[in-house]
Amino acid sequence: MRAGFAGGLALVNAKLWAAPGDAKLLVVMLRGAYDGSSLLVPYASDFYYRSRPSIAVPRPDSGDPNAAVALDSDWALNAAVKDSLLPLYKNKQAVLIPFSGSDDLSRSHFQAQDLMELGQGGGGALDYSSGYLNRLVEALSGSGSHSAASFTNNLTPVFKGAAQVPNVSLRGNMKGNLPSRQGELIASLYEGTKLSGLATAGMETRKIVAEALMNEMTESSRGAGAAIVFETRARAIAKLMRDKPAYSIGFVDVGGWDTHVDQGSAQGALAANLTGLAGGLSVFAQELRGLWRSTVIVVMSEFGRTFRENGSRGTDHGHGNTLWVLGGGISGGRIAGRQEAVSEANLFQNRDYQMLNDYRSVLAYLFARMYGFGGAALERVLPGAKADNYGFI
Amino acid sequence: MSEYARQVPLLLTLLAAVASGQAQEISLPNLQFLTRVTYGVTVRDLEALRALGREGYLDRELVFRGDDGLSAEVRSFIDALPVSRTRSEDLAAQLGEARRSAQGKSDDQKREVVKTLRKDFAQLDFQAFERRTVRALYSPHQLQEMLTWFWFNHFNVFQNKKQVLFLLPDYEERAIRSHVLGKFRELLRAVLMHPAMLVYLDNAENARDAINENYARELMELHTLGVHGGYTQSDVQALARILTGAGIDLSTRPNGTFGDSFKQGLFAFYPNRHDSGPKTFLAHDFPGDRGFSEIERAIDILCRHPSTARFISRKLAVYLLSDDPPQGLLDRMAETFSRTDGDIAATLRTLFTSREFSDPAYAGRKFKDPLQYVYSSIRLLYPEAVLRNYRPLAGALQQLGEPVYSRPTPDGYGMLERDWASSDQLEKRFEIARGFAGGRGRLFVTKEAIDAGIDPSQLAKARDAHPIDRAAIEPLVAPLLSPRTKDTLAKASNPEEWATLLLSAPEFMYR
Numbered sequence: 038m039r040a041g042f043a044g045g046l047a048l049v050n051a052k053l054w055a056a057p058g059d060a061k062l063l064v065v066m067l068r069g070a071y072d073g074s075s076l077l078v079p080y081a082s083d084f085y086y087r088s089r090p091s092i093a094v095p096r097p098d099s100g101d102p103n104a105a106v107a108l109d110s111d112w113a114l115n116a117a118v119k120d121s122l123l124p125l126y127k128n129k130q131a132v133l134i135p136f137s138g139s140d141d142l143s144r145s146h147f148q149a150q151d152l153m154e155l156g157q158g159g160g161g162a163l164d165y166s167s168g169y170l171n172r173l174v175e176a177l178s179g180s181g182s183h184s185a186a187s188f189t190n191n192l193t194p195v196f197k198g199a200a201q202v203p204n205v206s207l208r209g210n211m212k213g214n215l216p217s218r219q220g221e222l223i224a225s226l227y228e229g230t231k232l233s234g235l236a237t238a239g240m241e242t243r244k245i246v247a248e249a250l251m252n253e254m255t256e257s258s259r260g261a262g263a264a265i266v267f268e269t270r271a272r273a274i275a276k277l278m279r280d281k282p283a284y285s286i287g288f289v290d291v292g293g294w295d296t297h298v299d300q301g302s303a304q305g306a307l308a309a310n311l312t313g314l315a316g317g318l319s320v321f322a323q324e325l326r327g328l329w330r331s332t333v334i335v336v337m338s339e340f341g342r343t344f345r346e347n348g349s350r351g352t353d354h355g356h357g358n359t360l361w362v363l364g365g366g367i368s369g370g371r372i373a374g375r376q377e378a379v380s381e382a383n384l385f386q387n388r389d390y391q392m393l394n395d396y397r398s399v400l401a402y403l404f405a406r407m408y409g410f411g412g413a414a415l416e417r418v419l420p421g422a423k424a425d426n427y428g429f430i
Numbered sequence: 431m432s433e434y435a436r437q438v439p440l441l442l443t444l445l446a447a448v449a450s451g452q453a454q455e456i457s458l459p460n461l462q463f464l465t466r467v468t469y470g471v472t473v474r475d476l477e478a479l480r481a482l483g484r485e486g487y488l489d490r491e492l493v494f495r496g497d498d499g500l501s502a503e504v505r506s507f508i509d510a511l512p513v514s515r516t517r518s519e520d521l522a523a524q525l526g527e528a529r530r531s532a533q534g535k536s537d538d539q540k541r542e543v544v545k546t547l548r549k550d551f552a553q554l555d556f557q558a559f560e561r562r563t564v565r566a567l568y569s570p571h572q573l574q575e576m577l578t579w580f581w582f583n584h585f586n587v588f589q590n591k592k593q594v595l596f597l598l599p600d601y602e603e604r605a606i607r608s609h610v611l612g613k614f615r616e617l618l619r620a621v622l623m624h625p626a627m628l629v630y631l632d633n634a635e636n637a638r639d640a641i642n643e644n645y646a647r648e649l650m651e652l653h654t655l656g657v658h659g660g661y662t663q664s665d666v667q668a669l670a671r672i673l674t675g676a677g678i679d680l681s682t683r684p685n686g687t688f689g690d691s692f693k694q695g696l697f698a699f700y701p702n703r704h705d706s707g708p709k710t711f712l713a714h715d716f717p718g719d720r721g722f723s724e725i726e727r728a729i730d731i732l733c734r735h736p737s738t739a740r741f742i743s744r745k746l747a748v749y750l751l752s753d754d755p756p757q758g759l760l761d762r763m764a765e766t767f768s769r770t771d772g773d774i775a776a777t778l779r780t781l782f783t784s785r786e787f788s789d790p791a792y793a794g795r796k797f798k799d800p801l802q803y804v805y806s807s808i809r810l811l812y813p814e815a816v817l818r819n820y821r822p823l824a825g826a827l828q829q830l831g832e833p834v835y836s837r838p839t840p841d842g843y844g845m846l847e848r849d850w851a852s853s854d855q856l857e858k859r860f861e862i863a864r865g866f867a868g869g870r871g872r873l874f875v876t877k878e879a880i881d882a883g884i885d886p887s888q889l890a891k892a893r894d895a896h897p898i899d900r901a902a903i904e905p906l907v908a909p910l911l912s913p914r915t916k917d918t919l920a921k922a923s924n925p926e927e928w929a930t931l932l933l934s935a936p937e938f939m940y941r
Binding site: 068188191204205220227229366 | 640644651657829844856935
């Protein structure tokens with residue numbers, strides 16, 4: 038297995054897309070720490086198969102109908118995503134970055150998710166004053182028509198901050214029933230209060246969404262929404278981002294990844310979640326039509342899971358994980374970032390994947406290339422982060 | 431004479447006083463106090479506070495009162511719920527019976543059997559929600575009902591995980607509710623020994639040589655010490671080993687000791703699955719023991735740890751006082767918690783009698799979570815007439831992102847303004863306010879009647895029977911409203927619109 042990057046890390050302000058307003062970004066947060074080792078399978082590692090006697094995904098050449106699909110001599114994809122992520126990868130529209138994540142060591146879902154949404158590095162206390170996507174909106178405020186929407190039940194830390202970002206839960210009835218007279222009276226109730234912006238944005242967003250999704254069925258699942266019903270949400274998000282240029286930066290979360298028990302391998306609970314997630318994202322790509330060429334999706338999770346399976350055919354909280362970048366215009370079809378051999382000796386704390394590719398360095402690289410950010414803008418959005426060259430844009 | 435009938439003359443007197451312009455009798459400090467220790471202030475709460483004084487009121491409310499003070503109507507509603515007459519042992523037996531009867535049948539048939547049973551179980555969970563809701567809406571002992579939510583949320587379980595579905599009503603009733611004002615250790619122990627928690631956080635699977643860390647980690651991170659409470663990954667692994675053997679037994683075996691194991695309800699401890707090797711947990715040596723005593727000792731260590739005193743005190747203060755409670759108060763609460771060996775009522779008394787709790791600067795600053803928003807809306811508009819249909823409330827909670835018993839993750843729902851104040855949330859609250867006011871007919875007919883295709887005239891009749899009583903409502907909110915809100919309310923063209931605006935007002939989003 039190779040290590041390191043293609044070349045020097047000096048980034049020119051090379052933009053991927055001609056017009057600054059073109060680029061669209063969707064960040065997908067997998068809450069609960071998904072098991073990257075079951076998605077991107079290190080099939081050349083005997084240690085992987087020894088560590089996971091009941092949940093390893095079978096080798097590509099094993100003749101097993103559930104066998105993983107080889108991507109290169111080291112890595113294979115879970116067959117659960119062979120109709121969704123695999124075609125994207127083959128069309129060079131998907132990049133996978135193993136050994137990635139944050140340097141959080143709490144192994145607490147909630148601490149690590151917040152850290153990642155705030156865009157912080159590990160170590161210090163969490164600063165909830167702003168999330169990195171909010172800072173991104175701020176940094177882009179001078180260029181083009183970039184603004185954002187959170188496709189979540191509530192506004193989570195990633196979008197907290199100075200820029201006002203509406204959220205759209207995509208839950209229940211999309212149609213608003215409030216007569217305009219009452220809407221006006223309610224707006225006047227809020228005039229001059231600190232919630233004023235939220236109240237009016239809420240009513241305006243409802244109108245926009247109702248119009249864009251007039252006949253759309255919306256999912257009725259609970260909480261962050263199981264990945265299994267993700268497709269309906271993904272379709273609605275694509276329509277909103279496609280038809281409402283105002284929503285050029287989006288965020289959505291998907292729950293159900295905390296697989297401590299019976300996670301399965303190419304079949305089972307985790308595989309079903311992966312199928313739902315990757316299937317939803319391919320639908321998203323299709324629904325965007327021509328705009329897919331200038332769109333990037335980043336999929337990440339707060340940390341990875343233990344490399345070895347636990348006592349219940351599941352996995353416990355770990356460290357490094359595999360991050361995805363999808364996009365119609367990227368140079369994909371590759372495994373990117375720093376790597377090292379998958380072996381017992383290389384495990385972090387003798388239990389987890391190392392973290393060699395900081396999620397912030399991936400985001401910094403992406404923002405530099407997508408938006409032409411120089412050092413000052415990057416410093417505003419991701420203070421202290423270094424944009425490594427991942428070579429896919 | 432029922433509790434309700436006894437209250438009526440008192441209410442009438444008070445309402446008459448209110449209507450005749452004596453609204454100034456409602457003091458702002460009393461209103462601000464009660465707004466934070468109830469699910470919404472009613473005339474009855476004000477009257478109790480006035481009669482007992484703040485100290486007397488706290489004396490009354492800091493003791494668990496069960497269903498004392500519920501009207502005969504509410505009591506019979508609760509008694510009529512099948513969940514009130516169902517033991518989880520019987521449900522486990524039903525499940526076992528169904529599995530046996532499905533033996534030899536096709537996989538499809540087996541799935542069908544399980545599906546049908548899970549539907550029944552889900553109905554029982556809905557009844558648990560109804561039971562919890564009528565208590566929250568109509569019990570004079572509001573604090574214990576608020577704490578039932580708080581502690582359930584602190585020790586959250588998710589109804590759709592495996593057997594939690596049928597274990598949940600018993601968990602809420604017996605592990606949580608009866609301990610909400612007792613000793614923290616008793617509460618923690620009841621939770622640890624409840625099969626709902628053991629299934630939810632996978633400890634039922636945790637065994638010697640087959641370790642599962644899930645419960646051990648959350649027990650420290652979320653239930654006791656807090657994420658910065660001073661434990662390490664090796665403490666997580668040690669506690670996971672200590673917790674091995676604590677599991678469930680869904681068989682029909684009676685309670686008692688069976689060779690090495692013991693069973694209590696659906697809880698069981700299996701010494702053969704317990705890792706009896708030596709361990710070091712939070713700097714304490716565990717030489718190794720086959721018994722449940724290791725778990726008892728770990729509970730002691732966790733409950734007496736200063737991080738737990740701080741973590742629990744802070745969480746209570748965040749729930750009841752402020753998103754950012756002052757450190758001095760937190761120190762005093764933690765001191766009480768430690769001094770009283772984790773007495774929840776005593777810790778709360780330190781909070782409620784503090785200078786900070788009476789400081790107007792802290793009043794009206796807590797953004798209501800969806801449940802508080804929904805319950806306080808109903809208590810304000812319809813304080814006396816008992817609802818017939820609780821589905822619209824569950825629907826509102828689903829819409830607002832706090833679906834009943836459906837938080838999948840063990841952290842529970844958030845309690846901070848930043849967790850809930852979003853554009854989507856506010857807009858949905860406006861829609862829901864409109865439904866509670868204009869669509870109130872649905873609250874006062876049964877869900878069965880609605881499912882059977884109710885005649886619109888029946889709905890209209892239910893609606894007319896429960897008018898918006900503006901004269902009774904106004905005095906309860908007037909002291910809290912800004913001049914701007916009052917001016918806007920004055921523009922309402924009818925009582926429904928007035929109520930919609932009132933429940934949509936920024937002041938009503940806070941408590």
